Amino acid sequence: MQLSKRVETLTPSSTLAITAKAKELKKEGHDVIGLGAGEPDFNTPNYILEAAAEAMKSGMTKYTPSGGIIELKEAIINKFQDDNQLRYSTDEVIITTGAKHALYTLFQVLLNDGDEVIVPTPYWVSYPEQIKLAGGNPIFLQSSEENEFKITPEDLKKAITPKTKAIVLNSPSNPTGMMYSKGELEELGKVCLEHNILIVSDEIYEKLIYTADQHVSIAALSPELKEQTVVINGVSKSHSMTGWRIGYAAGPQTIIKAMTNLASHSTSNPTSIAQYAALAAYESNDASLSKMKEAFSERLNAFYDLITDIPGITCKKPKGAFYIFPNVSEAVAMNGFSSADDWVKAILEEEKVALVPGSGFGSPENVRLSYALGLDDLVEAAKRIKRFVENHQS
Template sequence: MKLAKRVSTLTPSSTLAITAKAKELREQGHDVIGLGAGEPDFNTPQYIINAAVRSMEEGHTKYTPSAGLPALKNAIIGKFKTDQQIEYSAENILVGSGAKHVLYTLFQAILDEGDEVIIPTPYWVSYPEQVKLAGGNPIYIEGHEDNAFKVTADQIKKAITSKTKAFILNSPSNPTGSMYSEEELKTIGEVCLKHNILIVSDEIYEKLVYDGAKHTSIAQLSSELQKQTIVINGVSKSHSMTGWRIGYAAGDSTIIKAMTNLASHSTSNPTTNAQYGTIAAYTKDDGSVETMRAAFEERLNGVYEKLTKIPGVSCVKPKGAFYLFPNVSEAAKMNGFSSVDDWVAAILEEEKVALVPGSGFGAPNNVRLSYATAFEAIEEALNRLERFINNHMK
């Protein structure tokens, strides 16, 4: 059977080959250390688990409204009011089956064939693929390493054409961990408002910020920017609920209504017991979120110091998320490799350390290292990495 053209445009995930090889080596009995984790290594807080179990015991096991339970929408509205001082109504909120599905639904709702979406590089791997699946064209602008991988308002302005529909903002960022300041967000917002560009603000890592950094949502800067922005968020990272698949969008009611109609024909509704767990996540607090954040901060500070002492490796210190995104092009060159991807593959084969090559994020000189794993494992992985580099000096 001939497959649809839309799937032929997709770029295979750069992490899949590494993940598959790491799994194969583990099955052969090798001690493989994986630094590719995109999820916290903490369990979901017990009070959230208890709320989900209780909901099932009480008979809440049926369909819910497509856009989410009214009580969950209220909890999300309360979260925005407390954290960002933004007022939303129920008609401005869509709950979906994870932030990834919410983003997918958004692009399906707003993009026509040939519409352009400006995407800063490095980017999260699914942004361009989801844009392409909706018939849109990703337009890349480079976030330079000397600016902590962030793009500027001038870069955005130069990339805008008559076909530009949206700009994707991810702060804190996956894969770089970089964050935009309030002033930077203001200048970006001015450009988007002037040219009527929708801002898609992915804030999934907002709770995981370090060294005194403060997350600012572009939507909280003015009422005009709130109307021009669709905020994407969820509980996967903040509450270690990746497998629960609850994300949400907040923004213009017309867009939210269109997304709701689409969702009703794809997932019917987000998983019911997961919604009840999320209500608890946003209406109670046992301190576990801060405990996890503090643990990540401690790991970051310890790992960063060690990483930056390795020959041929340089790294911008991140302010959020749980990734380091070092430039290893010099190390790969010192070891005689023509590409970072080949270097990463060789390290996995010889030292049994699985890194994620930056090529999949639009940054071929870098690798992504997750510190959402035990500090001892990260430390051992960096020891092996340094040993590989020293052993293969040309």
């Protein structure tokens, strides 16, 4: 049976592939440390678990509106008001089956064949694949490490063509952990308004920032930018609810309505029980969330120092998310490998440490290391990587 041309162009997720390989080695009895995880290692807080159990007992197990239950929409609207100084109505918000589904649905309703979407590099692995599935063309815009992997207005202007429909901004970023300032977003926003480009603002890591820098939503900078932006977010990272699959999008009513109509023919609705769990997440101020953030901050500080102490590895210190994205090109050459991909494979085979090659993020000289695991494992992982680099110096 011949598969569709759409799926034949897809590239498998490098993050999921390396995680699967690490799990396979663990199953074989190897002592593997996986640095590929894109999820907090903390369990979902108890009050959320209890809310889900109560929802089941109360019979909240039926279909819901395709765009999500009104109570959760209202809680998200309050969240936008409190956290981002943004005002939305319920018909400007859609609840989706994870933030990834929000992005997928958005590109499906937004793009026609040949439309271009600017994707700054490094990027989260699913952006280009989702754009291609919608018939669009991802246009990669290379950022520089010297500028903390952030694009400039000048960069953006050069990438715009008559076919440009949108740009994806992810702050704090996966995989780099970097974030845009208010001033930087204002300048990028001016360019987008001038050229009538929709801004897809992925803010899934907004609650995981470890410096004095404040998260700023580009949609909050002006009424004009709000009308030109779709904000993507969810509870996966902020509340350690990755498996619950609840995300959302907020933006212009016409776009949200189209997304809701499409969802009605694809998922019907996000899981009812998970929606009530997310409602509890947004209706409570739980101390365990600040403890999770404190733990990530402690791990970042310790792990960053250990990684940058390894010969041939350089890195800008991240400000948010839970990833370090070092440049390993010097170590790769020093160890006699032709690419970071081969270097990563050798480390997994020899030292049983799973790293994610940066090629999957459009940055082949880097690797992504997640610090969403215990400090002891992080210390041991850094020790093994350093041993590998020093043992293979040519």
